[in-house]
Amino acid sequence: MTASTPTSALSIRDLTIDIGRPLVHGISLELEAGRIHGLAGESGSGKTLTALAVLGLLPRQARTGGSITLAGEELVGMRRRALNRIRGKRIAMIFQDPSASLHPQLPIGRQLTDHMRVHLGLRGEAAKARAIELLETVQVPNPDAALKRYPHQFSGGQRQRIAIACALACDPEVLLADEPTTALDVTVQAGILRLLRDLATDRNLAVLLVTHDLGVMSAIADEVAVMKNGQIVERADRATLFHDPQHEYTRTLLAALPGSKLEIASPDPALIDPVMSDAALSDAAVKKAEEEAADE
Numbered sequence: 001m002t003a004s005t006p007t008s009a010l011s012i013r014d015l016t017i018d019i020g021r022p023l024v025h026g027i028s029l030e031l032e033a034g035r036i037h038g039l040a041g042e043s044g045s046g047k048t049l050t051a052l053a054v055l056g057l058l059p060r061q062a063r064t065g066g067s068i069t070l071a072g073e074e075l076v077g078m079r080r081r082a083l084n085r086i087r088g089k090r091i092a093m094i095f096q097d098p099s100a101s102l103h104p105q106l107p108i109g110r111q112l113t114d115h116m117r118v119h120l121g122l123r124g125e126a127a128k129a130r131a132i133e134l135l136e137t138v139q140v141p142n143p144d145a146a147l148k149r150y151p152h153q154f155s156g157g158q159r160q161r162i163a164i165a166c167a168l169a170c171d172p173e174v175l176l177a178d179e180p181t182t183a184l185d186v187t188v189q190a191g192i193l194r195l196l197r198d199l200a201t202d203r204n205l206a207v208l209l210v211t212h213d214l215g216v217m218s219a220i221a222d223e224v225a226v227m228k229n230g231q232i233v234e235r236a237d238r239a240t241l242f243h244d245p246q247h248e249y250t251r252t253l254l255a256a257l258p259g260s261k262l263e264i265a266s267p268d269p270a271l272i273d274p275v276m277s278d279a280a281l282s283d284a285a286v287k288k289a290e291e292e293a294a295d296e
């Protein structure tokens with residue numbers, strides 16, 4: 001067994017998951033602070049199960065083997081109460097559908113401050129000030145007013161930004177992002193990817209980005225592991241994986257992408273046009289786009 005790298009925030013070693021049958025077969029990943037680690041592979045390859053295992057959120061009948069350590073502390077087999085103190089505080093997760101992390105009937109402000117009260121003991125004006133600061137960080141316009149609004153009053157891209165704000169509420173070391181842009185249209189995707197990139201760098205956050213979309217990986221992942229049938233078949237830094245894939249399965253995934261491999265492999269996130277990000281869209285523009293979409 002190899003020793004963890006000195007900067008390793010989260011270390012997954014020989015992880016196995018069995019839910020009635022073996023589904024993940026001994027995978028290992030090292031997540032480092034400030035870096036985005038992509039976990040790619042087609043549907044059913046075991047990406048989501050891996051992320052859920054980190055949070056101890058697998059179904060009750062699941063059997064998990066191997067080791068997952070957070071700054072050296074073992075999470076596999078940890079008691080539920082101890083895990084609850086880590087979940088949402090030191091390790092947070094966002095999902096494809098931001099509604100999965102947002103309560104539809106509670107204003108945004110309440111959802112943000114609830115996290116802080118439970119995990120940080122922060123209340124009142126201090127919690128509100130931090131909630132506003134978080135909404136500013138994720139670039140939700142008019143944060144003060146946004147605190148009083150409900151999830152359905154925001155566009156899909158803004159809802160995902162709010163879900164990210166909730167995830168950041170307790171300043172986690174690790175962020176698990178499971179298909180965070182899959183449900184969003186391309187221009188909105190770009191803004192969310194840029195935000196994740198900035199958060200990883202600015203907050204020294206270790207990000208596990210789970211997606212089947214290698215186009216998304218090529219925009220922001222520092223390194224990529226490719227999963228197939230519960231195993232990692234290839235891992236490499238972004239440029240190497242996209243320019244010189246070694247495994248046949250990776251080549252097949254790349255060949256399935258629209259456009260040429262080299263175009264997609266551009267390593268410069270600045271190529272994402274900031275003007276097209278959802279943060280740059282005014283409230284009115286978002287509303288108009290939503291009305292048009294509703295009319296379709």
Ligand SMILES: Nc1ncnc2c1ncn2[C@@H]1O[C@H](COP(=O)(O)OP(=O)(O)OP(=O)(O)O)[C@@H](O)[C@H]1O
Nearest residue numbers: 019023041042043044045046047048049050059212
């Ligand atoms: N609760 C469960 N019980 C039994 N099998 C499950 C359960 N959850 C997932 N699986 C199976 O585990 C395998 C891996 O699922 P997983 O959700 O991790 O795939 P994935 O790579 O994330 O794909 P997707 O993007 O479609 O979610 C699949 O074959 C799936 O059917």
